[in-house]
Amino acid sequence: MKFNLCVPIPIKYTSIKEVRPIIEKAIKSKPDLIELRFDYISNIKTLSKEFVRDLLNIIHPHAAVIFTLRDSSEGGLLKMHQRERFKILKMLIETKSDYLDIEMNTDKNILGEIINLALQNEVRIIFSYHNFEKTLTFDESIQLVQNFNEKLTQELSLNSKLLEDIIYKVIFTAQNFEDNLIPLKLCKELSNSNQKIISFCMGPLGIFSRIMCVLTGSFLTYTSLEEKTAPGQINISIMREFYSLILNNC
16 A cells, blocks of 8 residues: 655755755655755745755655745744745745645735746645644534635636645644544545545644554655654654554555
8 A cells, every 4th residue: 555654854954064964864764755844944034045956956856845834823933924925935836846835824815826836837735724722523624625625716716627636734633532533534535536635633642643544545644753843743664663563564
């Protein structure tokens, strides 16, 4: 059974000399994807297109790359004006990563510009939603995706063919073990409809769904290397051991 493991790396410095060792260590763990979290940078003004391209050159062709500049409203470490953030997102897209993660709640006008720019540069978009307090019901989760689908088609005029190429990322926080069922059911439902989806619960009580989501249709699950970028992340080597025991396949 094929499934994707992603290792997120917080980019804190804009010096290749300082960042290269952690990236090379991540590559040795053989993930399918590496997510670069640019919202960890202490001084975002030092981020340049040349630095970002150097990062891509190190990672490709060993793994696909997700660029993320997480908004502070959904766990990002930088507080930025939307237009300033848009300029950086535009620059990240123009360097042609494989994927860009952007929040569903992004301003509609900015979202439209990001979508058009991503299409021009053949960058696939992950539209994400994070709830750090609770897990929605299954019906609420489906409605969340459907509402955003309507926003893309009706307000931003995205055609149905392009919808097949996007990825939804719907992340909750588990308050009890039963909450794990919601993202697993969501993955099964949407993947059976040929919609790419990433969904699981954060936190200690959500670890079960982090492990099992790829077995019910999630496009990927996030693991850790040294530093966790979200509560409940599991080291990639330990995650592989789980799958080896469950599937007799690592």
